[in-house]
Amino acid sequence: MKTKKRTILIVEDNPDDEALILLALKKKEISENIVITHDGQEALDYLFGKGKFAGRDTDDLPAVVFLDLQLPKLDGHEVLQRIRASAKTKLQPVVILTSSDEARDRLRSYDLGANSYVCKPVDFNDFDSAVESLGNYWTRINKTAKD
Amino acid sequence: MNLLKRLDAAMSSFLRFDLSRTDVVKWVLFARQLLLLLLLSVVSIAGLSAILSTMQARELLEHSLDREGRAVGDAVARAAFVPLTLDDDVALAELALAYRSVEDLGSLRVLDEHGALRAGIPAPSGARLSFVTVAVVPMAGAHRGSASIGSVEVGMKRDAIDRRIRSIAATNVGIAALLSLFVWILGVMIIGNLIDRTRELVGEARLAEEVRRANAELEAFSYSVAHDLRAPLRAIDGFSQALLDGYSDKIDDQGRHFLSRLRENTRRMGQLINDLLGLSRVTRGELKRMDFDLAPQAREVAARLRRSAPERDVDFEIPKSLPVNGDPNLLLAALENLLGNAWKYTARKPSARIEVGRERRGDEDVFFVRDNGAGFDMAFANKLFKPFSRLHSPGEFEGTGIGLATVDRIMARHGGRVWGEGKVGEGATFYFTTGETR
Numbered sequence: 169m170k171t172k173k174r175t176i177l178i179v180e181d182n183p184d185d186e187a188l189i190l191l192a193l194k195k196k197e198i199s200e201n202i203v204i205t206h207d208g209q210e211a212l213d214y215l216f217g218k219g220k221f222a223g224r225d226t227d228d229l230p231a232v233v234f235l236d237l238q239l240p241k242l243d244g245h246e247v248l249q250r251i252r253a254s255a256k257t258k259l260q261p262v263v264i265l266t267s268s269d270e271a272r273d274r275l276r277s278y279d280l281g282a283n284s285y286v287c288k289p290v291d292f293n294d295f296d297s298a299v300e301s302l303g304n305y306w307t308r309i310n311k312t313a314k315d
Numbered sequence: 316m317n318l319l320k321r322l323d324a325a326m327s328s329f330l331r332f333d334l335s336r337t338d339v340v341k342w343v344l345f346a347r348q349l350l351l352l353l354l355l356s357v358v359s360i361a362g363l364s365a366i367l368s369t370m371q372a373r374e375l376l377e378h379s380l381d382r383e384g385r386a387v388g389d390a391v392a393r394a395a396f397v398p399l400t401l402d403d404d405v406a407l408a409e410l411a412l413a414y415r416s417v418e419d420l421g422s423l424r425v426l427d428e429h430g431a432l433r434a435g436i437p438a439p440s441g442a443r444l445s446f447v448t449v450a451v452v453p454m455a456g457a458h459r460g461s462a463s464i465g466s467v468e469v470g471m472k473r474d475a476i477d478r479r480i481r482s483i484a485a486t487n488v489g490i491a492a493l494l495s496l497f498v499w500i501l502g503v504m505i506i507g508n509l510i511d512r513t514r515e516l517v518g519e520a521r522l523a524e525e526v527r528r529a530n531a532e533l534e535a536f537s538y539s540v541a542h543d544l545r546a547p548l549r550a551i552d553g554f555s556q557a558l559l560d561g562y563s564d565k566i567d568d569q570g571r572h573f574l575s576r577l578r579e580n581t582r583r584m585g586q587l588i589n590d591l592l593g594l595s596r597v598t599r600g601e602l603k604r605m606d607f608d609l610a611p612q613a614r615e616v617a618a619r620l621r622r623s624a625p626e627r628d629v630d631f632e633i634p635k636s637l638p639v640n641g642d643p644n645l646l647l648a649a650l651e652n653l654l655g656n657a658w659k660y661t662a663r664k665p666s667a668r669i670e671v672g673r674e675r676r677g678d679e680d681v682f683f684v685r686d687n688g689a690g691f692d693m694a695f696a697n698k699l700f701k702p703f704s705r706l707h708s709p710g711e712f713e714g715t716g717i718g719l720a721t722v723d724r725i726m727a728r729h730g731g732r733v734w735g736e737g738k739v740g741e742g743a744t745f746y747f748t749t750g751e752t753r
Binding site for chain 1: 537554585
């Protein structure tokens with residue numbers, strides 16, 4: 169167990185946000201293995217071992233998925249829907265990490281089975297601490313169904 | 316005249332009626348055709364029945380003429396006093412006068428058993444009138460004195476019969492026409508009303524659709540404001556911080572100062588975006604009115620404010636209960652703004668006091684949020700509720716100038732209002748009503 173890498177799958181299309189998330193995560197050495205995908209389809213390909221991730225060991229699921237809502241191709245809600253629809257990934261922890269704090273988006277996310285919903289703060293210090301605590305909680309404190 | 320105008324209006328609205336596309340319109344057009352068809356059929360049925368009834372009337376008339384003729388003939392035959400001489404036309408005429416149809420009586424001829432004329436009223440001299448024998452009453456065996464009567468013939472003037480038929484026909488056609496006109500007017504009025512009502516409905520639907528679309532657009536706009544404007548702001552802020560964190564040894568004091576000002580401005584813009592979103596949020600969505608207690612909400616907001624600056628000494632006065640009727644979410648947002656303002660503008664008072672309550676003003680109960688803070692000059696009171704307009708510089712008190720505009724909109728949505736009273740240096744009171752119906 170100790171040797172197993174705790175992967176964080178980040179689904180983020182904005183390169184700035186991506187850089188900021190990585191900055192926050194790496195500063196505190198939260199995760200040894202960060203996988204970044206830039207749209208909904210790529211994220212699903214990673215989880216299900218398809219496309220450019222063909223052949224990946226799909227039993228090795230990330231400790232958590234940080235999922236943006238506004239994404240090219242498949243949006244965050246659709247990705248979440250497909251994650252929950254598959255027997256293999258239906259218990260996968262998914263945290264919605266988005267700029268939107270619309271009640272409608274929150275409701276839909278929880279309705280589709282999101283484990284958590286976090287609105288990206290504009291202030292970098294807040295953002296930094298939010299990402300840091302998320303990474304810390306989901307990779308070190310939380311236990312997934314398969315751990 | 317009124318009816319005609321109405322008819323005309325209905326007809327013209329009828330002709331101009333072309334509201335496209337929606338299903339409602341399709342159905343109304345269909346209903347209109349149906350009604351038109353119905354009207355036409357009613358009119359043609361009325362016409363047809365007029366003709367039929369006229370034909371029937373002719374038969375009835377003939378029948379009644381026959382009856383009258385027989386009655387006259389009978390009377391003539393049996394009238395003992397009738398001198399059946401060739402010369403006594405006058406007596407015959409007098410007799411005939413006693414009968415209803417005498418006016419139209421054209422001829423009355425008494426024939427003997429051989430068919431020879433024994434007495435009679437001849438056609439008026441000079442008149443080229445044709446006669447129709449309407450009744451021949453056989454009188455076989457009847458004797459009057461020496462004469463034996465064979466039959467009595469009663470004739471009528473053809474034009475009199477025609478006149479009768481014409482009048483009956485005219486009456487029938489008149490009734491039919493009147494009926495048709497009545498049905499037509501009724502129909503047109505119904506159609507007119509239907510069209511008016513539909514136009515109203517379609518207008519309402521169109522308006523609702525416009526409002527819905529405008530709302531959707533606003534929502535999409537707020538959404539993109541929320542998402543697309545925040546992201547670059549976060550990047551500016553984040554990378555400024557990254558510079559400060561990782562490269563501070565390469566940047567001098569002034570550079571660091573600029574970077575911190577950069578961050579301060581992104582923070583302000585973030586606040587502005589949040590406030591704008593708040594403002595747009597209170598204008599959309601349904602207003603969910605209910606009776607609830609405003610006091611716990613006020614206490615909650617107060618507690619939150621205290622937590623935000625625990626070092627401050629502020630005395631909140633909130634009654635045990637403040638029953639109100641309105642949308643809890645919107646009124647909470649309003650309270651947050653009003654109490655937030657009171658909190659902000661009392662920041663420089665050593666013993667700050669913020670009071671929430673309800674009191675009688677004139678003939679209405681109004682809620683109020685009162686503070687002993689910086690106050691404002693009543694000369695500018697009208698500017699308080701305009702978005703982005705502020706009475707203080709950012710250096711004095713921070714703010715985006717959207718908070719009170721939001722409160723104003725919230726109260727307007729309730730059918731209520733908000734207004735402020737204040738005095739520079741002594742504090743401000745904001746009153747509001749929620750358009751309660753009591």
